[in-house]
Amino acid sequence: MSTNAARQHLLQLVLSSRKITAQVTNSRTESIVAMASSSEQEFAAQYRAKLNRFPRSHDFWDSKVASRVGEKLGLRLREIGVLDVEIDLREETLQPIRRRMVSPLIDSVKRAGVNVAGAEKLEI
Secondary structure: OOHHHHHHEEEEEEEOOOOEEEEEEEOOOOEEEEEEEOOOHHHHHHHHHHHOOOOOOOOOOOHHHHHHHHHHHHHHHHHOOOOEEEEOHHHHHHOOOOHHHHHHHHHHHHHOOOEEEOHHHHOO
């Protein structure tokens, strides 16, 4: 893996109780090159079912959804020829990490054939 290639593309995770978003940005231009989110149409029915459930839950996604989001992101990255990304450790360690969600997402990106530099340092 080329260090410059990995540093050119940064994987950023946005986690909330309502959705999970993973995006890869080009660090030179700061533009998003690929993105996947649990707010996409594929997850809408599942989200509505959890929203209307009683008693209400504060978490609207789980590790299966995180894994599918990672899979979609990995496939989109491969489509455009991005095979190396890096996690911005400074940024990610400042955020509270939900371990059971981040690990399946990153594993799915790796299974899609994309190298994720820095994942091992997140201690997930």
